[in-house]
Amino acid sequence: MASYLFKHARIIDPVAGLDTQKDILVVDTVIERIGEGLSASDAEVIDLKGAFITPGLCDMHVHFREPGQEHKEDIASGAAAAAAGGFTAVACMPNTDPPIDNASVALFVYGKAKGLPVDVYPIGAITKGRKGESIAPMIELREAGAVGFSDDGSPVTNTRVLRTALEYASMLDLPLIQHAEDPQLFAGGAMNESLVSTELGLPPISRLSEDAVVTRDLLFTEYVNGCYHLAHMSTSGAADAVRAAKARGLRVSCEVAPHHFTLTDEAVRGFDSNVKMNPPLRTADDVQAMKEALRDGTADAIATDHAPHAGFEKEVEFVYAPFGIIGLETAFGLSVTELLLDDWLTLPDLIEKLSTNPRRILRLPELRIAEGETANLSFLDTETQWIVDAAQFRSKSRNTPFHGRQLTGRALGIYNNGQLILHR
Amino acid sequence: MSSLTNSHLLGLHNVPKQDIELILDSTDTFLEILDRPIKKVPTLQGQTVVNLFFENSTRTRISFELAERRLSSDVVNFSASTSSVKKGETLLDTARNIEAMKVDIVVMRHSAAGSVQFLSERCTSRFINAGDGAHEHPTQALLDMISIRQKTKTFDGLNVCIIGDIAHSRVARSNIYGLLTMGANVAVCGPASMIPYDLERLGVRIFTDIDEALHFSDVINVLRIQLERDAGANFPSLREYHNSYGITRRRLDTLGKELLILHPGPINRGVEIESEVADGPSSVILPQVTNGVAIRMAVLYLIGTRAE
Numbered sequence: 001m002a003s004y005l006f007k008h009a010r011i012i013d014p015v016a017g018l019d020t021q022k023d024i025l026v027v028d029t030v031i032e033r034i035g036e037g038l039s040a041s042d043a044e045v046i047d048l049k050g051a052f053i054t055p056g057l058c059d060m061h062v063h064f065r066e067p068g069q070e071h072k073e074d075i076a077s078g079a080a081a082a083a084a085g086g087f088t089a090v091a092c093m094p095n096t097d098p099p100i101d102n103a104s105v106a107l108f109v110y111g112k113a114k115g116l117p118v119d120v121y122p123i124g125a126i127t128k129g130r131k132g133e134s135i136a137p138m139i140e141l142r143e144a145g146a147v148g149f150s151d152d153g154s155p156v157t158n159t160r161v162l163r164t165a166l167e168y169a170s171m172l173d174l175p176l177i178q179h180a181e182d183p184q185l186f187a188g189g190a191m192n193e194s195l196v197s198t199e200l201g202l203p204p205i206s207r208l209s210e211d212a213v214v215t216r217d218l219l220f221t222e223y224v225n226g227c228y229h230l231a232h233m234s235t236s237g238a239a240d241a242v243r244a245a246k247a248r249g250l251r252v253s254c255e256v257a258p259h260h261f262t263l264t265d266e267a268v269r270g271f272d273s274n275v276k277m278n279p280p281l282r283t284a285d286d287v288q289a290m291k292e293a294l295r296d297g298t299a300d301a302i303a304t305d306h307a308p309h310a311g312f313e314k315e316v317e318f319v320y321a322p323f324g325i326i327g328l329e330t331a332f333g334l335s336v337t338e339l340l341l342d343d344w345l346t347l348p349d350l351i352e353k354l355s356t357n358p359r360r361i362l363r364l365p366e367l368r369i370a371e372g373e374t375a376n377l378s379f380l381d382t383e384t385q386w387i388v389d390a391a392q393f394r395s396k397s398r399n400t401p402f403h404g405r406q407l408t409g410r411a412l413g414i415y416n417n418g419q420l421i422l423h424r
Numbered sequence: 425m426s427s428l429t430n431s432h433l434l435g436l437h438n439v440p441k442q443d444i445e446l447i448l449d450s451t452d453t454f455l456e457i458l459d460r461p462i463k464k465v466p467t468l469q470g471q472t473v474v475n476l477f478f479e480n481s482t483r484t485r486i487s488f489e490l491a492e493r494r495l496s497s498d499v500v501n502f503s504a505s506t507s508s509v510k511k512g513e514t515l516l517d518t519a520r521n522i523e524a525m526k527v528d529i530v531v532m533r534h535s536a537a538g539s540v541q542f543l544s545e546r547c548t549s550r551f552i553n554a555g556d557g558a559h560e561h562p563t564q565a566l567l568d569m570i571s572i573r574q575k576t577k578t579f580d581g582l583n584v585c586i587i588g589d590i591a592h593s594r595v596a597r598s599n600i601y602g603l604l605t606m607g608a609n610v611a612v613c614g615p616a617s618m619i620p621y622d623l624e625r626l627g628v629r630i631f632t633d634i635d636e637a638l639h640f641s642d643v644i645n646v647l648r649i650q651l652e653r654d655a656g657a658n659f660p661s662l663r664e665y666h667n668s669y670g671i672t673r674r675r676l677d678t679l680g681k682e683l684l685i686l687h688p689g690p691i692n693r694g695v696e697i698e699s700e701v702a703d704g705p706s707s708v709i710l711p712q713v714t715n716g717v718a719i720r721m722a723v724l725y726l727i728g729t730r731a732e
Contacts, residue, residue, distance in 0.1 A: 198620040201594060204620075317542060319538075
């Protein structure tokens with residue numbers, strides 16, 4: 001049985017309101033003891049040299065491509081990337097091939113993730129085949145362990161399907177996770193509509209595409225008292241709509257991806273397809289709005305939308321390149337660099353956005369750092385400066401716009417399912 | 425003699441004024457060569473130019489090819505219809521294969537914005553953009569500019585209006601960048617659906633009323649309406665477009681001044697421009713074509729002989 005004694009760490013647990021300098025002894029999957037100057041003869045001692053121990057981080061929005069596109073990523077490589085990024089849990093979007101639109105595919109994901117140090121949860125499709133026409137067997141998906149429902153990559157546009165799906169998801173007490181996009185407005189777009197798209201002559205994606213769908217969805221959510229989660233929010237308009245909905249008491253949550261609080265569409269000027277994602281990079285005002293939303297609680301979670309693509313798929317004409325970038329191994333560093341250092345969030349706030357809130361949204365068990373609780377821990381360093389080197393990633397893919405960027409703060413590793421993954 | 429700042433011509437965005445002046449001034453030399461009985465000079469002898477055309481074009485390709493041959497370069501034509509692109513090869517693979525055959529200059533047209541820059545950053549050849557999506561078409565803008573300069577002598581304070589589907593036009597973008605750099609006052613005119621977002625922030629005036637636009641203008645550049653793409657999508661009908669934005673003699677007669685009229689071709693007679701105007705004394709549409717060969721000779725010469 002694995003047994004480790006973590007020494008010289010600072011424990012942060014926002015749920016317990018804990019911020020203390022103590023040692024932690026874990027035995028297999030349980031936190032055995034917390035205290036000062038602990039010793040245990042049969043435990044391996046890990047000196048964390050002042051780093052933080054927090055409840056395990058959870059990325060509620062990843063694409064692990066298995067089944068169907070294992071050349072981009074598979075569940076094992078995705079989980080390795082998650083562990084390297086400090087995540088002990090991820091939720092996989094169902095746009096696989098075949099999609100996770102029935103219990104057997106959801107169970108397949110659990111089967112592939114068995115024995116890994118990272119918990120991999122499937123999100124079920126909202127509609128059969130993700131076609132937007134009729135809802136998937138959501139009750140069976142939930143019984144098979146689906147932690148939410150989404151057609152991510154595509155929006156649910158049929159309003160009748162949307163209403164039914166919202167009612168079903170709410171009945172099951174799981175979030176309906178919307179990829180907010182209007183297909184007619186989006187039509188072939190490649191980047192945010194702005195002065196930059198005008199200058200580059202790239203097909204524009206209007207912010208209306210996101211704002212209009214979010215506004216409509218919130219009307220539906222209010223009407224059926226649904227449980228709605230907005231994936232990868234990117235516009236100030238969507239943030240305003242969610243803020244107002246929360247003030248009206250709606251059951252609404254939303255997530256922001258690190259690239260949407262870090263980069264603007266100015267980055268597209270070089271036509272590098274590693275800055276092409278959906279929703280696209282927006283303007284400086286939107287970046288500011290994402291930070292405001294995270295600070296004032298409008299945005300509940302930071303989620304990466306980790307979307308691996310092979311080099312040969314991305315290294316094509318900008319308009320033909322697939323949308324998406326990977327994010328698991330840079331998420332914490334970007335969060336520290338952009339949010340913590342600039343005082344947008346405190347470290348406990350950040351842990352809420354990266355652990356407590358996404359777990360709550362997906363109805364995963366609450367984590368606590370206390371004796372007798374499950375040992376589900378992340379080891380985080382908020383001070384080390386490092387240069388992102390995509391060649392070092394555990395992910396199978398390298399499609400990141402952050403290669404070569406200097407960040408402050410990085411994950412050292414995780415402890416979960418009785419396994420220690422320590423990279424640094 | 426001075427030389428260009430960059431080893432590629434990807435567009436006119438951020439191209440310094442002295443580079444544009446250098447190209448325009450060199451063009452005058454080549455125009456003189458085009459008037460000789462033997463229209464050929466040995467300037468690029470021994471250099472190989474490939475015309476890499478992923479999008480249909482007859483006149484731009486012929487114009488480049490004439491320019492290349494008159495500079496005595498070896499010319500290879502590649503077009504998408506005869507290529508392996510249809511077999512699923514990526515753009516980068518295609519370009520690297522061609523480059524492996526030791527090509528000095530690539531003249532490239534492609535339907536995707538940024539594709540010429542994309543290849544120029546990954547290959548060792550020198551690239552000339554012959555049109556990339558709705559991004560840029562710098563040699564067209566340069567030939568428009570020399571056609572203007574021949575008549576007006578200067579760009580300073582000159583009021584130039586580009587009329588048509590600005591949003592989808594690479595010709596419009598390259599003209600806007602080049603003309604602004606040279607000191608002209610630039611305006612665009614078209615239905616609101618054809619004006620790209622935030623364009624005014626470039627310092628461009630926007631008209632949706634054609635008569636106001638003509639009143640403003642010393643020079644108009646009338647863009648071709650893409651019949652197959654636009655009718656029904658960006659405006660209701662060709663008839664309405666012609667009645668609202670078409671350049672007609674009647675409209676020009678109300679101005680009390682003569683405008684210089686350009687059109688990048690090919691013309692849709694009776695749609696964006698009336699025959700009487702296109703063929704009239706104020707039109708420089710055919711001189712534009714002649715200038716096009718000379719401008720491309722100048723660009724090829726300046727790029728081909730530029731020291732690294």
